[in-house]
Amino acid sequence: MAAKERLVVIGNGMAGCRAVQEVLKRDPNRYQITIFGAEPRVNYDRIMLSPVLAGEKAFADIVLNDEAWYRDNGITLHAGRAVEGIDRDAKVVRAAGGVEAAYDRLILATGSDPIRLPLPGADLPGVVTFRDLDDVDAMIDAARPGARAVVIGGGLLGIEAAYGLSKRGMSATVIHLLDVLMERQLDASAGFLLAEALAEKGVETVLEAQSEEIVGENGRVAGLRLKDGRVLPCDLLVMAVGIRPATGLAKAAGLEVNRGVVVDDTLRTSDPAVWAIGECVEHRGQCYGLVAPIWEMCRTLGDALTDGTATYEGSSLSTRLKVSGVDVFSAGKHTGGTECEDIVFRDAGRGVYKRIVLEGGKVAGAVLFGDAADGGWYFDLMRSGQDVAAIRETLVFGQAVTEGLRGLDPSAAVAAMADTAEVCGCNGVCKGEITAAIAGQGLTNLEAVRAVTKASASCGTCTPLVEKLLKLSLGDAFQAHTGPKPVCGCTPRGHDEVRRRIVEEGLKSIPAAMQALEWATPDGCSSCRPALNYYLLCVWPGDYRDDKQSRFINERVHANIQKDGTYSVVPRMWGGVTSAAELRAIADVVDKFEIPTVKVTGGQRIDLLGVPKDDLPAVWADLNAAGMVSGHAYAKGLRTVKTCVGTDWCRFGTQDSTGLGVRLEKFMWGSWSPAKVKLGVSGCPRNCAEATCKDIGVICVDSGYEVHIGGAAGLHIRGTQVLTKVANEDEAVWTVCAVMQLYRETGWYLERIYKWLDRVGLPWIQTQVEDPDARRALHDRFAYSQRFSRVDPWAERVAGRDAHEFNPLSRRMEFEEA
Amino acid sequence: MNALVIDPLQWTDVGAVSDVPLRGSRRVPTASGDVAIFRTGDGRVFALVDRCPHKGGPLSQGIVHGHAVTCPLHNWQISLATGEPIGADHGKGCAPVVPLEVRDGRLFLGRV
Numbered sequence: 029m030a031a032k033e034r035l036v037v038i039g040n041g042m043a044g045c046r047a048v049q050e051v052l053k054r055d056p057n058r059y060q061i062t063i064f065g066a067e068p069r070v071n072y073d074r075i076m077l078s079p080v081l082a083g084e085k086a087f088a089d090i091v092l093n094d095e096a097w098y099r100d101n102g103i104t105l106h107a108g109r110a111v112e113g114i115d116r117d118a119k120v121v122r123a124a125g126g127v128e129a130a131y132d133r134l135i136l137a138t139g140s141d142p143i144r145l146p147l148p149g150a151d152l153p154g155v156v157t158f159r160d161l162d163d164v165d166a167m168i169d170a171a172r173p174g175a176r177a178v179v180i181g182g183g184l185l186g187i188e189a190a191y192g193l194s195k196r197g198m199s200a201t202v203i204h205l206l207d208v209l210m211e212r213q214l215d216a217s218a219g220f221l222l223a224e225a226l227a228e229k230g231v232e233t234v235l236e237a238q239s240e241e242i243v244g245e246n247g248r249v250a251g252l253r254l255k256d257g258r259v260l261p262c263d264l265l266v267m268a269v270g271i272r273p274a275t276g277l278a279k280a281a282g283l284e285v286n287r288g289v290v291v292d293d294t295l296r297t298s299d300p301a302v303w304a305i306g307e308c309v310e311h312r313g314q315c316y317g318l319v320a321p322i323w324e325m326c327r328t329l330g331d332a333l334t335d336g337t338a339t340y341e342g343s344s345l346s347t348r349l350k351v352s353g354v355d356v357f358s359a360g361k362h363t364g365g366t367e368c369e370d371i372v373f374r375d376a377g378r379g380v381y382k383r384i385v386l387e388g389g390k391v392a393g394a395v396l397f398g399d400a401a402d403g404g405w406y407f408d409l410m411r412s413g414q415d416v417a418a419i420r421e422t423l424v425f426g427q428a429v430t431e432g433l434r435g436l437d438p439s440a441a442v443a444a445m446a447d448t449a450e451v452c453g454c455n456g457v458c459k460g461e462i463t464a465a466i467a468g469q470g471l472t473n474l475e476a477v478r479a480v481t482k483a484s485a486s487c488g489t490c491t492p493l494v495e496k497l498l499k500l501s502l503g504d505a506f507q508a509h510t511g512p513k514p515v516c517g518c519t520p521r522g523h524d525e526v527r528r529r530i531v532e533e534g535l536k537s538i539p540a541a542m543q544a545l546e547w548a549t550p551d552g553c554s555s556c557r558p559a560l561n562y563y564l565l566c567v568w569p570g571d572y573r574d575d576k577q578s579r580f581i582n583e584r585v586h587a588n589i590q591k592d593g594t595y596s597v598v599p600r601m602w603g604g605v606t607s608a609a610e611l612r613a614i615a616d617v618v619d620k621f622e623i624p625t626v627k628v629t630g631g632q633r634i635d636l637l638g639v640p641k642d643d644l645p646a647v648w649a650d651l652n653a654a655g656m657v658s659g660h661a662y663a664k665g666l667r668t669v670k671t672c673v674g675t676d677w678c679r680f681g682t683q684d685s686t687g688l689g690v691r692l693e694k695f696m697w698g699s700w701s702p703a704k705v706k707l708g709v710s711g712c713p714r715n716c717a718e719a720t721c722k723d724i725g726v727i728c729v730d731s732g733y734e735v736h737i738g739g740a741a742g743l744h745i746r747g748t749q750v751l752t753k754v755a756n757e758d759e760a761v762w763t764v765c766a767v768m769q770l771y772r773e774t775g776w777y778l779e780r781i782y783k784w785l786d787r788v789g790l791p792w793i794q795t796q797v798e799d800p801d802a803r804r805a806l807h808d809r810f811a812y813s814q815r816f817s818r819v820d821p822w823a824e825r826v827a828g829r830d831a832h833e834f835n836p837l838s839r840r841m842e843f844e845e846a
Numbered sequence: 847m848n849a850l851v852i853d854p855l856q857w858t859d860v861g862a863v864s865d866v867p868l869r870g871s872r873r874v875p876t877a878s879g880d881v882a883i884f885r886t887g888d889g890r891v892f893a894l895v896d897r898c899p900h901k902g903g904p905l906s907q908g909i910v911h912g913h914a915v916t917c918p919l920h921n922w923q924i925s926l927a928t929g930e931p932i933g934a935d936h937g938k939g940c941a942p943v944v945p946l947e948v949r950d951g952r953l954f955l956g957r958v
Contacts, residue, residue: 558909593902
């Protein structure tokens, strides 16, 4: 076998890695591949840095190719090694640290550098650009609540940076040279609406402002002076005024460079062994700074490097702003002109503005604000150059209306797409993969599709398309997400509204709630009924009668259904402490009922698996007799309280963590909540009870108790955040109960505490539980509710309650008649 | 007697309609496996083989809503009238319908 050709890629960013993927897709065995990256990390989705800055995503969420990808594809990665030179005669790349790599073919994917304005003071600490993860980290470091940030540049990146910093608690101001924000994408009307929407999100804008000098104080940035003399004080200054193709290496190697590295339609540079792609490139006089054209280039390059014939002829551009809750889309021409006609639609109530620009009977551009769902459709019309005269009247109302009126099914176009058509450009996911995942894995919502296929998980441009695929696959079972998330398909109302109106209107039963809230189905569904049942139970403790038929089977029979229809039984072990008598009783039950599997759980208890439903009451009776009660291992409610041995035994223990855990569990057991709640109490910061990945955790320290919330170690892994610190055990109990009650009263059904925390924000929770009066009120409401909850459901069933649940209706047909 | 049976089904009285909770279900073990009898919010009754077409989950343990039940194992929704999955899983098998009649408030289950 001949030695493989050597392919070297300079640039481990989105373009470089995608180009390699495109090559591998076509011919996985042709090249021995080496990638150089200046950043010391794997390839990540640079467009998603804005959500990382805003705290809406973590770095792990935006990794595109993890270490396994490089390994599995036999790619050598030199991350954190900037390339210092290219010897085109010897065909060798030289990088920092004396690393060299010989190539047969070379790809330049060096990207671009952020432009730093040459203002006086531009080199002061606290002046950053917004380009890579290090910039984001620098900004997050500076983003103390209350600190002030000034962002120079009112383009896409500047606005996203300002929004992110404001989400981090800073007051942020955007300085823009022109009179319209994002003037390359938006017209004046949309720009105005955008400025207003940003103001609502806490981001101020200063238009027509020219920067003059960055003012320093004590060797750090302290403000920005404008030409008109105004000084805007700040602790952080972000320059987001644009990018410049990174052409230094290419220039030094003698390649033809203009504004960017000049390439032909096959992306080849002036050296036939060297190709270039991405933001470093100049193609037909055009440089690109958006991702879609880069993917198109990568496809062409993948073809070119595997003897294909594809050519790149330039790209049309569309833009979507990634600011949560501000829906902005722009494509093509937006300024109009003498040859152009405008179609404009406004809805003041909803804050919607749409403008479609027509030229010669075709869509030449679109600006959408407030409702950008049809952006992809307009963009497709624009790119296809289709004559839209026939649909002109309804065009501005979007695809559904237009095609609906033509008697077409709005999803017909989506249905007609080939399975191989790419839907998500960021992650290279085609239609067939998405529909297969929806059908094969029973996916029912956008989040699930994102989790499984990664489609629409990055820039979100294809979200409407993915939603249409969901709609196509699921029919009416799928509800697109607009406005607050509806409780389920039975109602357009969100959880907050439902909870609020149950309280305000004194709704005390499921039928009353369904009537008042105009439910669209006669008796709800398996999603909304358990939610309503919980909300009513939470609001009216002692009054509301639990509706068993609205409980999931596990909560109805107080055991966990298993794949074969048998159940598992978990007795409570207070704080994970047990005794010989309890263990002996468990052993006897296992023998008596021939229970096939006995397993120790992660929550410091013992699970008895494989109990037939008919045996449950008798199993419980025996466990009850030994003093044990239900562990609620099945409940949307308090489950375990995991503890370490604390000062009882441990030489490091600072407080009686076991005692506190037992006390909490004995007070809180039996309580229902929106989703399961697991507690942990650790006796010292060594944290042997793993309290920092629990829904609520307590870490004992010498001086008192740290109360943590929002941990998770399941589908998602989350460390807790510190809610507050208290001095004594009583206060620790009060605080834990108060936060539990706050969650019970404001959480959405099935929303775990960490998600609730993300939604309502830690500061709000802190104000509720740190104020002594508010904390007391919450604690007292919880204590009142617990008067009705601390009842062992097993004992009730043993006493005969709901006996029919465990007995067959009739045994007359059990055996074949003789 | 056998020679006089015109009805091809043999009917067995398995209990009173009111023994099945509203929006609930009871199961009847038979020689060929469990049958689930459902009673919906509007008072109608249905009988299906107690096995979800997906992974065999016991439908009698699911939440009953409208004329459907949600399987407790993986949330497939099954039409009580046809035994077929509703929505995304439509067309993927069915839980066979079992003949059921109500006479004077009593439930009669048929056996071929």
